[in-house]
Structures are given as structure tokens and as C-alpha cells.
Amino acid sequence: MRSKHLLGIIVFISLLLATFLSGSAYAVTNGQPDSGNNWPYVGLVVVDEWNGSDIVPMWRGTGSLISPTVVLTAGHLTENALAARVWFDVGPIKAVWDDPPGHYPYAGPDSVEAAEIYTHPDYEIYGSPALPEWISHDVGILILSEPVYLSEYGLLPDEGLVDTLKMMTPVDQVGYGVQEMWRGGGQPFWYGLRMRYFAPAGLITSKHVFSDEFMKLTANSAKGKGGTAFGDSGGPNLLGATNIILGVTSWGTNYQCAGVSYVQRVDTADVLDWIYTEFGSLLQP
16 A cells, blocks of 8 residues: 555755655645646646656656646756656546556646656755855756646746745745655655645745745744645645746755755746746747
8 A cells, every 4th residue: 555655755955856756755735635626737747858868757746837838847857868748637547557447656647748848957956955055056948748727827926026025925836746644664755646735825035045046934843834845846826816837946954854945936037038038939828
């Protein structure tokens, strides 16, 4: 039973990398199911990479449609990706081991393949999260092989929007991260259905070493704040009650996904210029 539902092995504890697709997941969110399909443009992303002997599904993350064929996600998902696909179901999304079986994490009629995969040209990981400015330009783009038509999409922000927001401005975090913690003998682990969840967070506007590139958000599940986790990587962090994407989930400082999380800002000149220059012709519905 466990082997069917545990979806991740930590590689970088502080980085909110998408989970491996087998093994144990080590993170938890404070999310609530998207029962009303309020964020239909947010999808579950599975990335294929080379495991040393074959091309296999390696990571699960989240992305947002910003047009019928363009998905905005995290650079640490798209970097080195050999293939990717996206599900836009609220969930639970059926896996090959479910009864009846689905297709996740493999391609199937319930998913849309990425025809092209891009990572911001200045994306880089410099080392440990203990170092100042250790990661940069954590943004990626998927171009889908076929359009997904919706009544609304995620909206790119105006340049510098985050700098105009007040302390504790509401931010809606949306993603397909793991949700539930299992406690028994030994080390606890986290698991959960492959579903779209959201969690409320608040913007911390104090200046910090990452503030030019990253938003700093509350993430305290015990107090009902925030709670991004493994599998939420690349998911949108929306200006409260809007579809304006302020940034994409990138990394956190706490093993328990409590305290503070960091979100790669999308409103920077570097990110917006890259998106509009390279993909602007695809952004119109």
C-alpha cells in the first residue's frame, strides 16, 4: 500500500525540488483541495531524466498555463529534463498502480506532452542554501504539443509589482505537493493523493539578501499559513484572490516546511524580458 502512494526521495532538503516518483516523500503542506476547480490553469508536471541507464520519470512538480500552449514552472524542474508532461485535472490523478489504473507518471490521453522545454539562460545553482544568493533565475517554460483552451489563464505581473506590495499581502500558493504526514516507528514521512491544493500565505516585505529575486513568505502550517512542499515546485504564488502570478515556488529553509519559504519572482526585468522575447508570440490565446 505504501509503495503505491509515497512519491518522493529528498535530494536537496532545503530546495523544493519536485519529488521522485517512487520511494518516500519528506514534506508536508497546509493545503486545502481545490474543490471548486478555481485554478484550472495549474497543472501537475512530471519530468523525465536520465537515471544512468534509461530515460525515466524522475520528478513531480507544478506549473501554470499562461496561454493555451505555454506553461510557466521552475528552472530546477526543466534543467536537464529530457521530456515532460502535464495533467490539468483537479485530481486525484490515477496512477498506473491504481485500481482502475491510470497513466501517471507516464504519458497517456489524460496528460499533455511538452514539445519543447526551456530553462532561463541565467539559471544557476551555486551551492548550499547556507550561502548568500545560492540560486538564481529559477524559471522554466514548457511549450505544449497541443493547446489547452480555458476561460482564463495565469497572468504575468507588471514589472516590479512585488516591490509595491505591503507587509502580509495575501498570497495564494497552488500546487500538487504531498500533503499528509505518517507517524509510526522510526522517521516520519509524508505522502498524499496527486491532487491540486492551495494554501494561504503572507508576503514578508523586509529586505533580505534574496529580495531582488525572491519573495519571502510565511509558511507555518500550525498557524494556517502557507505550506509549500515537495511537488509544489514551480507552482504559482498568486496575488491574493487574483490569477496574477507573482512568482513560482522555489525553495524553503525548513525541513518541516514551516517558518519561511522563498518564491522566485516573475516580476523582475530579467524574467519578464526572457518570457516576452522568446515566447511572446505564443502568449495570445
